[in-house]
Amino acid sequence: MTVTREAHRDQPHRVFRDRREAGRVLAGLLGAYRGREGVVVLGLARGGIPVAWEVAAALGVPLDAFIVRKLGAPGHDEFAMGALASGGRVVLNDDVVRALGVTPQQLRDIAEREGRELLRREATYRRGRPPLELAGKTVILVDDGLATGSSMLAAVSALREMDPGELVIAVPAAPESTCREFAGLVDDVVCATMPTPFHAVGESFWDFSQVSDDEVRDLLATPTTGFATARIRLAETPAEVIARTAVDAPAGVPPHEALDEVIGDARIVLIGESTHGTREFYEARAEITKWLIEEKGFCAVAAEADWPDAYRVNRYVRGEGTDGSADEALSGFERFPGWMWRNTAVRDFVGWLRAHNAAQRGGGHRATGFYGLDLYSLHRSMREVVTYLENVDPAAAQRARHRYACFDHASADDGQAYGFAAAFGAGLSCERQAVEQLVEMQRSMLDYVRRDGMSAEDEHFYAQQNAQTVRDAEVYYRAMFGGRVSSWNLRDRHMAHTLEALLAHLDRHGDQAPARIVVWAHNSHVGDARATEVGADGQLTLGQLARQTWGEQVRLIGFTTHSGSVTAASEWGGPAERKVVRPALNGSVEELFHEVGTPEFLISPLISRAAAEPLDAVRLGRAIGVIYVPATERQSHYYHVRPRDQFDAIIHIDRTTALEPLEVTSMWVAGETPETYPSGL
Numbered sequence: 223m224t225v226t227r228e229a230h231r232d233q234p235h236r237v238f239r240d241r242r243e244a245g246r247v248l249a250g251l252l253g254a255y256r257g258r259e260g261v262v263v264l265g266l267a268r269g270g271i272p273v274a275w276e277v278a279a280a281l282g283v284p285l286d287a288f289i290v291r292k293l294g295a296p297g298h299d300e301f302a303m304g305a306l307a308s309g310g311r312v313v314l315n316d317d318v319v320r321a322l323g324v325t326p327q328q329l330r331d332i333a334e335r336e337g338r339e340l341l342r343r344e345a346t347y348r349r350g351r352p353p354l355e356l357a358g359k360t361v362i363l364v365d366d367g368l369a370t371g372s373s374m375l376a377a378v379s380a381l382r383e384m385d386p387g388e389l390v391i392a393v394p395a396a397p398e399s400t401c402r403e404f405a406g407l408v409d410d411v412v413c414a415t416m417p418t419p420f421h422a423v424g425e426s427f428w429d430f431s432q433v434s435d436d437e438v439r440d441l442l443a444t445p446t447t448g449f450a451t452a453r454i455r456l457a458e459t460p461a462e463v464i465a466r467t468a469v470d471a472p473a474g475v476p477p478h479e480a481l482d483e484v485i486g487d488a489r490i491v492l493i494g495e496s497t498h499g500t501r502e503f504y505e506a507r508a509e510i511t512k513w514l515i516e517e518k519g520f521c522a523v524a525a526e527a528d529w530p531d532a533y534r535v536n537r538y539v540r541g542e543g544t545d546g547s548a549d550e551a552l553s554g555f556e557r558f559p560g561w562m563w564r565n566t567a568v569r570d571f572v573g574w575l576r577a578h579n580a581a582q583r584g585g586g587h588r589a590t591g592f593y594g595l596d597l598y599s600l601h602r603s604m605r606e607v608v609t610y611l612e613n614v615d616p617a618a619a620q621r622a623r624h625r626y627a628c629f630d631h632a633s634a635d636d637g638q639a640y641g642f643a644a645a646f647g648a649g650l651s652c653e654r655q656a657v658e659q660l661v662e663m664q665r666s667m668l669d670y671v672r673r674d675g676m677s678a679e680d681e682h683f684y685a686q687q688n689a690q691t692v693r694d695a696e697v698y699y700r701a702m703f704g705g706r707v708s709s710w711n712l713r714d715r716h717m718a719h720t721l722e723a724l725l726a727h728l729d730r731h732g733d734q735a736p737a738r739i740v741v742w743a744h745n746s747h748v749g750d751a752r753a754t755e756v757g758a759d760g761q762l763t764l765g766q767l768a769r770q771t772w773g774e775q776v777r778l779i780g781f782t783t784h785s786g787s788v789t790a791a792s793e794w795g796g797p798a799e800r801k802v803v804r805p806a807l808n809g810s811v812e813e814l815f816h817e818v819g820t821p822e823f824l825i826s827p828l829i830s831r832a833a834a835e836p837l838d839a840v841r842l843g844r845a846i847g848v849i850y851v852p853a854t855e856r857q858s859h860y861y862h863v864r865p866r867d868q869f870d871a872i873i874h875i876d877r878t879t880a881l882e883p884l885e886v887t888s889m890w891v892a893g894e895t896p897e898t899y900p901s902g903l
Contacts, residue, residue, distance in 0.1 A: 237395075237415055237755055237840045237862040240429040241269065241366050244394035244414070245276025247840055250460075251412050251809045252362065252392060256281050260387065261360045263446070264288040266377060267343060268433040270365035271441050273394065277364055278446035285446045286354040287347050287438065288363065288381070290373040291336035296328050305373045306336050308344065308353070311380030315372065347438050356381065360388040366430075367423030368396035368413075371404065378407055395426035414809065415755075415862060460836035461817035467830035468823035474506030474781070474875045476824040478513060484828050484871045485518065488777040490721070492741040492765055494748030494869075495781045496812075497803075497846035498559065499789030499881045503781045504567035506873065510779075511740045512574065515590050519738055522591045522728060523575075524721055526743035527563055529691050530602045531555045532594030533684050539575040540589045548572040549884060557598065559848040561789055561798045561883035569884060588731075593724055595717040595743070595764075600637040600695040603688040604629065607659065610685035614670055618662065625659045626692070628652035641699025651700065656693040663689040683727050687720065694719075711762045714747060718767035741768075745780045746845045753867035754843070765869075780869040782844070784816040786878040789890065790850035800880040800893035801850050810842035811865050815874040826871035837866035 238244040255261050265274025267287040278285035293304040295318065303324060304314035312333055319329070344353075361381060368374055374391065381389060391404050392412040397420035401413040415426060424430035458466070469480045476484075485491055491514060495503040514520040525532055531554040537543030538551035545551040548569045555563040572592070579589040604626045611619035629640060629652050640652075663686045670682050694716040701709040721741065728737035741748070743764060750766045751757035757766075765778045785805045789798050806812030814836070815825075827834040843863035851858045865872060883890060 238427050240427060241272035241394075241433070242276055243840070244366065244427070245273040245364075246280065247414050247809070248273065248364065248392050248394060248412065249277045249280035250839075250841075251414060252277060252281065252390075253808075255283075255360065255362065255390070258360065260358065261362065262286065262354050262356065263362045263364060264354075264377075264381075266290055266363070266365040266373060267347060268435070268438050269367075271438045272433060273366050274364035275441045275444065275446060277362065277392065281362075282447055283362075284354055285442065287344070287442055288377055289340050289343050289347075290376050291340050292373060293329075293332050293336060295322050296324060296332070302370065302372050305376035306333055306340060307373075307376040307380035308340065309380045309383065310337070311376060311383065313372065313376040313379050343435070346435055347442055349439070349443070356384040356386050358385065358387045360390065361386040362390045362392055364392050366394060367426065368393050368400045368404075369420075369423055371396075371400045374404065375407075378404070395423055396420070459817075460814055460839070461819075463832055463836045464815070464823075464825055465818045465820065467833040468818065468820060468825045469829060470820065471506075471822045471824045471873055471875075473509075474502050474822050474873050475509045476873065478517070480824055480826075480829060481510065481513065484779070484824075484826050485514070485777050487775075489736055489738045489775040490725070490741065490768055490772055491520070491739075491777045491779065492743065492748040492768060493779045493781075494743060494745035496745045496783060496844055497788045497790070497850075498562050498744060498848045499798075499846075499850075500781075500783060500786075500878045501567060501881045502783075502875045502878045504565065504881055506781070506875070507742060508567060508571040508574075511571070511742075512578075514738075514740055515575075515578065519735060520590070520740050521588055521737055522593060522724065522739045524593045524595050524724060524739050524741045525563070526596055526717070526747060527555070527594035528557065528596050528599035528602065529594040529687055529720070530599050530606050531557075531563070532592055535572055535592045539572060539579055539592050541576065541580060541583075548576065552884070558795050559791060559798070560885070561881060562848060564884045565789075566882045566884065588728075591728075593720075595720045595741070597691050597695045597698055597713060597716045598637060599688075599691060600640065600699065601629065603691040603695070606688045607663070607685055607692065610681065610688075614674065615666070618666065621662070622659050625655035626652075628655045637695055637699040638702065640696075641702050653696055653700070656696045660686075660689045660693045679727075679731065683723075687723065690720070690723075691716070708761060711760070714762050714764045714767065717743070717747065717764045718771070721764070721768065722771065744845070744847065745782075745843075746847075748778055749780055749863070749868040750778060753864040755862040777871070778869045780865075780872045782812050782815060782872060782874045783878040784812050784874075784876045787880040787893065788846060788850060788878070789880040789883065790846060791848055792851065794849060796849075797887055798883050798890050800890050801852070803846070803850075803878070804852050804855060806844060807842055807856065807860060810844060810860065811863065811872075812844055812874075814841065815872075816876055818874075821877070822873070822875045824871055824873050827866060828870055834866055837872075838864060840864050843868075 261283040263274050263278035263283055263285050265271040265287055267289045289308050291306045292302045295301045295303045303318040306312050389408040390410040391408050394414045396413045398416040401411055405411045469476050493507045534554045535551045538545045552564050608619050608622050611622055628650055667682055667686055671679050698709055698712045701712055725737055747764045751761050751763040752766055768776045786803050788801055788803050790801055825833050840862050842860045844859050846859055
């Protein structure tokens with residue numbers, strides 16, 4: 223069976239510094255061939271040789287060049303109509319030849335010219351060394367990437383005549399269609415990344431400068447076997463380096479001394495999760511947050527949650543409001559996915575936070591609050607603005623009610639319905655009304671504070687942020703269908719602006735110490751987008767924006783897991799299910815951490831500089847949100863990351879279990895039957 227290993231994403235991206243780094247990444251994906259007898263590596267000259275040398279040296283096997291020359295169309299040399307490979311094998315694109323009316327004589331002339339150049343290069347590169355014997359061998363054919371695949375097809379056709387025992391293709395970048403095509407022609411295909419849409423191989427490299435003949439000659443003359451490169455194979459593997467530098471973190475909670483070293487004097491600590499439904503992530507994050515509150519003076523938790531629903535929890539933990547229990551305080555989280563905040567881990571933390579605040583009263587300490595950063599609460603936030611104004615300024619409430627009536631043509635519970643109607647002309651755009659209401663709230667705030675006193679400012683701030691959420695949500699929902707801006711960027715900018723406003727508000731009304739906030743959100747928001755493939759397309763994240771705003775006052779901490787179970791839905795709006803998390807893919811951060819052999823640990827260059835090197839390589843990273851679709855796991859849940867720059871520290875819990883919702887359904891209880899599956903499919 224032919225197996226294709228790849229990663230897939232919807233944007234072109236640059237993930238490799240240069241060809242040498244791409245080779246090291248490929249070598250990691252080809253670990254199954256390490257230590258096997260009869261393996262040789264062939265690099266397609268010239269661009270494939272630097273990649274192939276790294277692969278051969280890492281595997282400790284011989285390296286040779288395999289030369290393919292493009293057959294350019296008459297008068298259009300850059301347009302390939304076929305290719306010529308070592309051994310004289312010619313592969314033609316018959317459709318192109320017929321369409322251009324190329325004559326047999328023209329074909330012979332072009333093939334002879336390219337054949338002479340091929341022989342010249344073979345003589346130049348090998349310096350009299352005979353080509354490797356390939357019969358019966360496992361041949362790994364390496365290039366710096368595939369586009370149409372014509373050169374690789376010529377190479378495969380020529381190599382088949384040399385009777386190899388097994389033929390493997392390995393490339394850093396290629397379109398999915400080309401990799402799938404070759405998967406049916408050879409024994410194994412390793413495509414490190416498959417950008418979609420695919421424009422050119424060079425888009426996956428920061429440095430894609432041309433490889434010279436001298437560089438090819440020097441690399442081929444540099445041994446990849448024996449003592450000369452033994453250090454590459456005898457040196458610590460990335461997993462061994464991590465094992466040596468990691469700190470044990472039982473149940474995902476590192477020792478306080480290690481946490482203190484990572485966090486230092488940071489004012490903002492963002493703690494992520496690689497799924498929205500893993501019990502261990504939630505519980506470990508809660509325990510770390512408790513320590514930050516008790517020992518580091520953090521005074522707020524800001525979550526990837528809707529502002530009004532989280533503020534109901536805020537009132538409860540501060541001993542305000544009418545809710546009599548943590549479960550009741552969390553009942554405002556009705557919107558899908560309810561389990562994300564209505565679960566046993568959050569309930570227990572909310573109960574602890576209320577007890578902690580109660581114990582601090584009278585001691586001069588400010589209460590620790592719980593706030594939301596998200597913007598999905600379009601209609602709920604409008605109702606909260608009107609309710610607030612009815613109590614402080616009935617005339618202003620009437621104006622707000624009149625402005626927000628613009629939204630009445632859309633479903634009261636569905637911001638997407640409003641966005642679709644506004645974007646496609648099926649309904650009014652309410653942008654002007656949302657902006658007008660926000661401006662009036664901002665102008666009136668000082669008057670309300672002067673009249674009602676500073677003690678009421680929390681409620682003023684709450685109402686103003688609801689008006690801001692309405693304004694930003696209106697833009698966000700239109701952007702989902704308008705295609706003019708990235709709705710993702712609008713959402714993360716809103717979270718960053720809300721965090722900034724919250725920090726300023728808490729600074730004004732706390733004691734003399736600056737406010738310090740813990741942020742709970744998914745890794746895909748917490749991590750720095752500039753260290754991921756989506757950053758190359760202009761995508762922003764909360765973690766990146768926080769670093770750009772507050773610099774060294776920010777720490778980003780991610781969570782990862784290798785396998786286990788997770789609470790997630792199969793489609794948007796679907797019920798919570800307990801699903802099996804498949805073992806992490808080859809070449810992923812999670813698979814590397816699994817190789818360490820330690821069940822739970824913290825890894826950070828801030829603790830050990832030696833940890834930086836294994837975390838600096840580009841790898842796949844898994845992101846499971848509220849939906850998990852194992853059947854399309856590569857396409858749906860993986861993207862390329864450079865962990866060293868994405869996070870300041872990562873906590874890995876090798877095997878995890880599903881988060882328990884407060885409302886457990888029969889479907890969740892039944893769970894999903896574990897399955898076995900081919901790891902490469």
